[in-house]
Amino acid sequence: MTARALNVLFLLIIPFLMAGVINRVKALAGGRKGPPLLQPFFDTLKLLRKGAVVSRVTSWVFAVAPALVLAATATALLLAPGVGRVQTIAFDGDIVLCLYLLGLAKFFQLISALDTGSAFEGMGASREALFSVIVEPSLFLFAGTLALVSGTTSFGGLFTLVGSGAWPAVAATTGTLLFFMLMLTEGCRIPVDDPNTHLELTMIHEVMILDNSGPDLAFLQYAAALKMYLFALLIAALVLPVDIAPFQAAVVLPLVALLCALLAGIVESLVARFRISHVPQFLFLTVALALIALAAAVYFRGGAV
Amino acid sequence: MTLFLAGIATILTAAVAQALFPRRTRVAFFAFVTVAGLLLAGGGALMTLLNGTESVLFAFPFPFERVTLELDALSAFFALVIAFGGLAGTIYGAGYLGGYPDRPLRGHLFAFALFLISMLLVVTSREVLPFLFAWELMSLFSLVLVFFDRGNDEVRDATVNYFVAMHVAFALILTGFLLFMARSGSGEFSSFAAAMSDPAFAEAALLILFAGFAIKAGFIPFHSWLPKAHPAAPSHVSGLMSGVMIKTGIYGILRFTLIVGVPTTRLALIVLAVAVLSAVVGVLYALAQHDLKRLLAYHSVENIGIIGIGIGLAMLGLRIGNGPLILLGMAGALLHVLNHALFKGLLFYGAGAVYRAAHTRDIEKLGGLIAKMPATAALFILGSVAISGLPPLNGFISEFVLYLAMLAGAPLAAGAFGAVVVLTAGALALTGILALYCFTKACGIVFLGTPRSDAADKAHDPGGAMIAGMTLLALAIVAVGIVPAPFFAAAAKVAATYPFPGDPAAQAAPVIGTLGTVSRVLVLFLSLFALLYYVRSRLIVRNGGTASDATWGCGYRHATARMQYTASSYVSPLMALAGRLLGLRTHLERPEGLFPARTEFRSHPHDLVDAYLIAPGAKLIRYLFSLFRWVQSGDMAQYILYGVLFLAAALIWIMGGTR
Amino acid sequence: MILPILLIFPLLAAVPLFSLRSRRAERSVLIVHALLTAGAVIYWGVAGPEEFIGYFRADSGNLLFLALIAALYLAVIPASFLYLERQKASELWHRIYVVAMLLFVFSMTGAVLAKNLGLFWVFIEATTLASAPFIYFERHQSSLEATWKYVFICSVGIAIAFIGILFLALSAKGESDLFYTDLIANAPRLGRFWLLFSFPFLVVGLGTKAGVAPMHSWLPDAHSEAPSPVSAFLSGMLLNTAFYGLYRIFQVMDAAGLRREAALFFLVCGFASLLISAVYISGATNYKRLLAYSSIENMGIIFIGVALGGGALFAAFLHLVAHAFAKSSLFITAGNIAHRFGTKDIAGVRGLREADRPTGALWGVGFAAIAGLPPFPIFISEFLIAREMVTQGRFGLLAAFLILVTLVLYGMARAAFGMYLGSAPAGAKAEPPRPIEWLPQAVLLAILCLVGVAMPEVIRRLVEMASL
């Protein structure tokens, strides 16, 4: 029960902190001081106190999308393995629902962008959709691989890496890499997307929410941060020891998440954004990682089950 | 069973009696009676599903002699799907036919009713000849329905294509049946199990049957007719064909897998491979389409592929004795049969409403319809979410069950089979996300943004019957999505009739529990959404309300409808990756000079199966035919020569034989 | 007692027509003849077999063919009157038409009634004579050409058949006369060599009239040039009449233990016919020629069915009935189409269903019937033939059969749907259809539908007896 309460609590704080950490790291790398760590949180609060400017072209789709995106993302996060791999809600196949809720969020994010009738937002939606096309199968391939070895279908069991030989190590390595890349992609970070660019033509996620304002924008930004946090959670579930104590877990989990953010910030400081046409190649790497994990699973499975 | 037969009789009555009514009330009468008949038939099927198998034997004159109609769990399930799909289709159709005030419609209504009846008979027949009879009637009447609209060349070509495809399917199914009959010595399906004593033989016969049924179902590479026939048909028919009729192909595959029992590994893997190919390639082709109904037709190929994945997994499960794969694979497939009937019907009907309102199926000429036809738009978006397999709607439920089958079944599958199952999961995920891509395009370009043509600007919602038909489907979609447990239980009951290791009920129970949890989470999600939306609306009102303005054009203030993102540009990044695979042909006139006068870009999707299988096949046949062009030369002496040569050859043959 | 009347009536009735010079009288004679034929068939069906001067006999073996003649005759007469009216035939040609029709039906009836192979042959020869004026009826250059080819090819064929009969007689020398019953009864004692030697001559010779390859070539020419009601008769009945005799000879071969050889000839002819029709249907530009090729195809299927034997034998005769009805109906309808659109070109006909609803419907339904779709009996017969192939383990044949039939259907479908769909030219919609235009065909197809769904016992018995 405590773990679940902590899960919910972390949901409300860590996503903002992660965003803050990335910004701070980038600022430091650029020789600036940077905003306070909780600046994203303050931004959100401020947006919630604003009214909204809405395009005349838009319909109810545009109006409901932000709430729906946030609700779906938040619900998905409730299913994810949190403190000590304890999920707030767990059942067989919860991983499927989790990923499909994110899909639902994506659906509405995309059609809400198209609802504005703007070429820029359409372009962003198109790119976002393309990247998901490559990302999604790798996620399911990896999840299936974990299921193949663990014999369970729920997040908690799947991410408890047990087994013979080098399997846990291989799974942890490939998984961490995979989820980190996905975190950068889904979190709209460099090298896939540049949230700070000044040119709409090169944006992906940011351009999709160009027309959102006020509480809507706050919801969407929070949802985006939550998504990053989700991948951090998955990484944490993979790398933390199987038998970690609940108390330790509660401490280590935020650290892992912030470490992920730190790494993302460093990547962002060192690497330039890819040309859009090169992004798919980068993303195919995630599929390759999932396939490596699958091959390893089949190889090592003999003693595991 | 009595109820079911009474239903069929009622529909038959509607078919005949409508001709006697004046044109003014004909359609209404027909719809009313047909709906009653479908309710009866569906009710009968439902009772059987709950109570157990029932059958009735009719004595017929030669050539049938005995005709058994039987409703077992599998038949009842499909009969339910047909009845419900037909119900919505009839109601919608009654509205849609309002657009043809100058047509007498007698023949059309007759064919429509007979089409429904023949589908119901297909799933209940238990002997070869009656089955084939009903099967061909179904093809025949659907063909009649396809060319309802004033035919242009496209309709004609689609009709011919459909006709030939159906005949090839028939020939294959016939061959498969005959092979079984030759072994079992009887035309009763139940006797076919005897042919299993020779697995190689059974495999060959089943493969031939599979190919035949796959044509009807629309699996790639047997799908060529489908994206041509469905757009050509009027929308109330395309919805039924796509949602219901092609499922009879699935029924056939399931029925004969059930009868024959354990399939061979090779057969299971072939089915799985064909299914995965259909799912992935089907949705890719759909993405490339700009014709709304063709797009939907290709999605039928995709969804048939998803159903096929379930069947393939179940067959693999049967082969290796894997409980979850059989139960959940089969149940997932069956649920998807139901779900696809619901959302594909809804989407085709929506497309029909759009076509009726805007007189075009070209996505690029639509846009902004959500303002003009809000009900249709809302229903279409609902259907789109469902077909993309997203929660909280029904598409998610069947895909969830399929994933569960794979996640739970993989660890129990030895060696490489486990990997096959995992890879299938990856393929299903790819299919799902591509469907999402495709339907954001369909919704976004057709209904959202601003109108791209005058016709789209003047569109309006259709009348009550059409909306009612669609709403009926939408309600069912939500019902299955939010309360999936009973539907799964029904599907599991059907799945349990397959040879199963262990107690199927015991294995189904936890899944029913899981689905209960799923529906609770979904309710949580919906409440959260409602709460957030309420909060957001309150906040905006409190903070000073909504200001209206033009869409942010990055500083440009005079954006026009033509500057919107188009459907082809929306999918162009993917087409750049997969275009070659899809046979996408592009045509580009690059802008030249400082002030280019006119530039042009066009892209045409080409079905690779058409381009590399059908077209060369047709070319080969034409070539072979041309080898005989000398035969009817018009020269009489030559004609006589044939006879003389035949005689000479015959005499030489006889001489050889008697020497 | 009715048999001699039936045989003598057309001969006697033809004579006064030349002095009467009345179209009404001519028409009445035709109607009376048709009714007489129908009455005779019913009479024999009820009262049993009847024999006449030892050379003619009506019994269960040929009653099916007689019934077909009667049914098609009744259906063809209204269409004929319509045709003569549309054609504005002169008094002379009107008379020629009627007299030729009387003699044509007389010779077909005689051929079917004849107990003796030689007599059968004479009547078959007479059918050529009687039907030749029809083919020349429209007096175009092309009709002249078609008539010439028809007469010449059929004469050559019939001469070849004569040689066959000669050899058959040789094999029966001292043992048997040319009566079918004697031949079959004495078959084991017939000279095997001459019997075998005679068979290819008979197949080619009578096959010419039956419209199977290799001597099928007159068929599309003659059918396309003849008046449509006569094409209906040619296709629906003449081919079957020739087949009737050939089948009796097949039975002799069977009884003599030469079944394998005889079946081989039938199979080769059948499949050659299928192949030829598949090839030429796909490229046909004239719909009456298309229907003629389809007749070649269906005769081929009948031959294949007979060759297979077993369950396929019944199927072959069922197919024969179904084809006769469906094809006659299609040819009569084709005549209406040709009149309405003023062309026999497939490309010239569009929007049939729009221009003329009943004709369009008949065209579509007739196509379904000939394509072997349920509820029409060709579906059943093709099923039974395919089943027999599998039962005998002849999978190669099955594959070839199914592929060729599919190709034929493809060609037919393209033409049929092309004509049926689309928008009709304005001129084609001018006059509304009259019931006489569509009623006979509708009746034929309705009967066919009944046979396909729930075969009346009478018809089943008829078909079964004919194949015995």
Place this chain on the structure above:
Amino acid sequence: MSQILTILFGVGILYLALTSRMRTYIQVIALQGFILFLLIARDFGKLDWFTFFFLSFETLAFKTIIVPAVLWRIVERTHVARETDPHIPQFGSVVIGTAVFLAGFAVTDWVSRIDPSVDALPFGIAVSTLIIAFFIILSRKKLITQVMGYMLMQNAVSLLMIAMAVELPLLVNLGVLLDIFTLLFLFLLFLGKLHSTYEETSREKLTSLRDQP
């Protein structure tokens, strides 16, 4: 005696293969008809009087006189003196004619070995005539020549019949008569018609009814 007649019959067709003159064709056909009559006359004792009368009438009146006379008239009227352009040159015709005889007697040899009762000479001549008749029908261009080929075929059939099955019943003979009936009524009638419709009655003109796959 009958052997000499039969050989004469055969020489006639050999001569036919060589010539392209229409009148020669007609003369040969008439000659063959007469030979057939003589062969019938030889069998006087074997036949009942009606068959005998019938057959002799047919061979003498029709085959020897009427049909050749009608053909002659047509040739006169249409000014077709000779087959101008046979498909196969004259020399080739000689070779083929010889080859046909060899083939005919090869068949006869084979047949008579299986059934020794077969009278080899008339059978061989008849078979050869049949083949020559087909050869003429297939290779000649003029319709009238084809008709003559057909007549030749009838003669061959008659010879076959007289040699092998003369004791068969009346009906078969009736058939032969009907053949001639056909000829008179149609071939000649239509040849006249065809000639007026087409300027030259060559079979190559008659190929308008054809099909393409």
